[in-house]
Amino acid sequence: MKHTQEARLRRRSFASWSKVLPGDSLCVPDGQGWLEGCARGLSLAPRGAGRSFGDAAFGVPEGLTCQAPRGAAFxxxxxxxxxxxxxxxxxxxxxxxxxxxxxxxxxxxxxxxxxxxxxxxxxxxxxxxxxxxxxxxxxxxxxxxxxxxxxxxxxxxxxxxxxxxxxxxxxxxxxxxxxxxxxxxxASPTLRVRRRQVAGLDALWPLLWPDTPPDYAFATVFDLAQHRPRGLVFQADRTSAATPPPRIARRIDLPRLPVITPGAVRAVGQLVLNATRDPAETLVHRRDFNYSGLHEHLYGWNQLYGLRGMIEYQFAASQGAFPALVERFVNLARAHDAPMLAAVIKPMGPLASGGLLSFPMAGATINFQVPWSPRALAWLDLGSEAVIAAGGRVNLTKDCCLRPDQMARMYPDLDRWRETVRTYDPRGRVLSALARRLDLKPWATAPAS
Structure with a gap:
């Protein structure tokens, strides 16, 4: 039995989806390995699809990363x-x-x-x-x-x-x-989608929070740090019209090459904007509307940032604080000669899940990408302080920048979460690289030898 367990536990190198937080741990290919790790007294970290941009999806070096089970009938x-x-x-x-x-x-x-x-x-x-x-x-x-x-x-x-x-x-x-x-x-899977261009952030805010909110809404800007950035706003409502379901996107893995650069993104953005000057209205299948981006077809698109990788940064803030906070980030990016690529802005509502560390909050959220560099980490650290001052928070599923003290100041229910989790994990055995970096479980003990 011991030989079988040893054969199943393999050391593997992991990286975040953004390719900037490398780590390694033992791993097993299925959920059964969790029980093996329990028996050995190892630290344990669950892993789903590995799509987190941060270091949440792999364990600490002395621990065990376990794949979530799949494949049973729905x-x-x-x-x-x-x-x-x-x-x-x-x-x-x-x-x-x-x-x-x-x-x-x-x-x-x-x-x-x-x-x-x-x-x-x-x-x-x-x-x-x-x-x-x-x-x-x-x-x-x-x-x-x-x-x-x-x-x-x-x-x-x-x-x-x-x-x-x-x-x-x-x-x-x-x-x-x-x-x-x-x-x-x-209900009907069809959406009536309205698309229009905006030039500058001042023109965007009224569209983000209209008097009659649509069922779906978001805005995208190819490089928000450009002077007077132009972008596209999409608003969609459900309709009874019929549309065929889209084809399943193919998983295409790619080599690690520096194809996505600020210049390339701006050039592609200019082509798209030139082709979408006039407002348009189309009927789109709901699944196609939500999963139609190029990144859904190129499964390994994260490879295209090259060897350095990139940072995907996302924050949320209240409606009152959000516009000024976005302007603050734009100014920081320009001062550091940095881009804010593939920015997506979405309104957020007051409906809560009850999760103690849940990221969503009423107001709005923005995510954007920056090629990784120490300089990028420095100005994003300043941005995180601005998020805290505005009463906002950073999305942990994408984080690679936060410090433990910043995390604690963003999430007011952190102490309550710790108290609850300590009841079910008194030795701090469930421990990801994210948890160790942000000291989310200060009571965690050293693993058994």
């Missing part, structure tokens, strides 16, 4: 309107499967490749956050294996403290194995 409870699926299954697969039933799930997120367990642990959000809230708001229950090896089913009525610590808890409560998503009767 189980639809028609009477209870619940879809049970493995934590390692992708969110996109869940949407596609539901299209063959009489039900739908309202949250899409930024990529179809994210795992359901990762979407729960990150409490992801989509372009319809004002009306639907985040992913965790639609999670009805989940099964989780603790560091002790015990499996618990938790919900808003059973082990509710663990449930709320797990939503947005970055995988630090245990290994999520199964998730129940609350689904609803299927």
């Amino acid at each position: 189980d639809l409870d028609i009477l209870g309107h619940l879809l049970w699926l493995d934590a390692g299954d992708s969110v996109g697969a869940a949407h596609r499967w539901l299209e063959g039933t009489a039900f739908e799930f309202p949250i899409y997120g930024g990529t179809q490749w994210a795992s359901v367990g990762g979407a729960t642990a990150g409490d992801i959000h989509g372009k319809n956050h004002p009306g639907e809230g985040s992913f965790g708001r639609h999670v009805a229950a989940l099964d989780i294996v603790l560091a002790s090896g015990e499996t618990l089913r938790c919900s808003r009525t059973a082990h509710e403290d663990l449930f709320h610590a797990t939503l947005g808890g970055m995988g630090l409560t245990g290994l999520i194995t199964r998730v129940a998503l609350r689904v609803r009767p299927r």
Whole structure:
């Protein structure tokens, strides 16, 4: 038995999706390895699809990284309107499967490749956050294996403290194995999408918070740090018109080459903007609207930043603070001669999931990319201080910049989260590289030898 366990545990090098936070740990290919790690007293870290831009998806060097289970049949409870699926299954697969039933799930997120367990642990959000809230708001229950090896089913009525610590808890409560998503009767999958250009941020803000909010909304700017940046605003509402479902995007892995550069992004952006000068209205399938970006077809697009990798930075703030905070970041970027590439801005609503470390908050959020460099880390650190001063927060699923003290000042429920998690993980065995970097579990003990 010992020989079998040793053969399953392999040391592997990991990197964040942004390719800038390398690490290594032991790993196993499935959730069963979690119990092996429990028996050996190792530190444990769950891993879904590995799509986190930060260091949340791999363990510490002396620990064990465990892949979330996947592959079991989806189980639809028609009477209870619940879809049970493995934590390692992708969110996109869940949407596609539901299209063959009489039900739908309202949250899409930024990529179809994210795992359901990762979407729960990150409490992801989509372009319809004002009306639907985040992913965790639609999670009805989940099964989780603790560091002790015990499996618990938790919900808003059973082990509710663990449930709320797990939503947005970055995988630090245990290994999520199964998730129940609350689904609803299927409506028309078609959206009527309106697109228009904007020049400058002053023209964007009224469109971000209109008097009558659309069902879906976001804006994109190719390089926000350019003088008087131009971008595109998309607003969409559901309609009864029919559209065919899109084809499944192909997973195309790419070599690590420096193709995505500030100059290349600006050139492509100029071509797109020149071709979209006039407002337009189109009918689009909801899945295509949410998962139509080039990054959805080029699975390994992160390789195209080359050897240096990049930083994906995302923050949220209240509606009152957000415009000035974005201007502050733009000024910092320009002062450091840095780009703010592929910026996406979305309005956010007041509907909360109850997750103690959930990122979404009422107001708006922006994410953008910066080629990695020490200079970029320096000005983004100044930006993080501005986020704190404005009462905002940085998204942990994308973070590689925060310091422990900054994290503590951004998330007011951190102490409550720690108190809850310590009850279920008293020795701090569930420990990712993110948790160690941000000292999220100060009580964590050294692993057994």
